[in-house]
Amino acid sequence: MPDLPIILAGVINGLLAGGIYVLVAVGLTLIYGVLHIINFAHGSLLMLAMYAVFFLFKPPVGIDPYLALPIVTGGAFIFGYLVYRWLIGRFNHGRDENILLITLGLSIVIDNAALMFFTGDIQTIDVPYAGRMVELGAAFLPVPKIISFFAALLLCGALGLYMARSDTGKAIRALAKERQGARLVGIDVDKLFAVSYGIGIACLGAAACLLMPTFYVSPTSGHAFVLIAFTTVVLGGMGSFAGAAVGGFIIGITESLGGLLLGEQLGQIGISLIFILILLLRPSGLFGGKG
Template sequence: MTSLDILAAAVLNGLMSGAVYALIAVGLTLVYGVLHIINFAHGAILSAAMFAAYLAFQAGVDPYVAMVPLALIFFGLGYGLQRLVIGPASHGDDRNILLITLGLSIVIENLLLAVFNSDTRTVDVAYGFSTLDLGFTFLALPRAAAFGVSCLVAVLLWILLAQTDTGKAIRAVAKEKLGASLAGIDVAHIYAVTFGLGAACLAIAACLLLPTYYVHPRVGNAYVLVAFTIVVLGGMGSIPGAIAGGLFVGVVESLSGLMFGESLGQLGIFVIFILVLLIRPTGLFGAKA
């Protein structure tokens, strides 16, 4: 295998990982774009979704089969959390929302620790070590499936936001909350729908991660740290920015791991992150307020 083949393989694997990063970041940036707050419970919800996928597997349901039911369940959970807990408890103050989501994160993580302890768990699926032979490299089948599903979800989300009445209402609330309310849009409902969509994205990402990754009560924190970096790189509230940023970060991580070793794979991500903040603080696709 030539050095060019190794480089191409690293880029390809980076794109596979970056697609899942992008899916997690889309949920985070969607909530920010509409509610204008950072959801500190994002990582804990991802951990809960991975445990839900794990329990489904223990009950005999493949993670890919459980994807749609869990997405619907977590949409409902996200909707309920925003409508029944976060919204009423915040009393319309964004600072309160930040504190509430932080509190929810602590509660969810500790509930997971109480129920599942701190043990690390994995699943053994038949296709876990299956590969696709591309001639110059082998591509892990679960990563290829994750890439395809992530792209499909991104397209469906774009259709929802661009072509449906709910999507138009979400964009209206994101642009001008008071104006949308005066036009007859139920802002509280749209807030809850947006939070639910973010949670559904996490449920799908959890099912895509489970065949190749471990489950732990705090596993979501590492992914959300990368997702937050992606959101800032792409521009706060920009869904195209989150998708492009996720793919870019995946490639940078893969190339950094190739050059500096697997343990330093994320070094390049945060170097790029600092450079972008210095050169273009609004991110690649962000706009000035």
């Protein structure tokens, strides 16, 4: 058993990682909450956004990942909007596994297209501030992780405010609660579905920008995040914003402490176990309403 300060450091590190998970999960939970679809392509789309950040950073463009945030986020929104309009929206009918299978098909296409065009090599970007650390007790915290943590929370807060206050946000929330009713009061349902999917994917764009300074990307990067994102969302309750936020932190800390106490390999098991246990025991999540 490691000492208390080391555990504390693990908790802090987990919290920092959790900030990004919150952002990724908020996108997933928004899509689920409004569209009632499980977006299995979430990890693959995140991977794609990470490649976008990578190529924007490399010459000849050379944009810092943080400065690229508006570009990649906007691009991801448009991409998500179009994916919904051209693909998911057309086929979003029938059994609920159908859309899961369609988004699985989409993720197979994206993963292998990435493999074909970008090769299987692991890519990283070297930002000058990557190695900078802040000392906090026993914890040495990389500055980019601190930046990404606060940026992720800021963005989630801004999105929450947007959903709460703006007309579009109100319409989307109305849509999530009552589809037919929303249609009756004149809300353009199909357009708002596409916008919601776009916002969900935009969250991934932002997350990619915040991840890349301390992470790597390869065509299989999405796999690592798929289960994390689903676990976060299921933990907090599918469709719940606040749940996704709390879930993200719990998952971040679980992962960090799991690695610390059980070692690099076995430590990853915590996330899958949480996922299984929540589904078996409390499928509505910690904060969900009815089961």
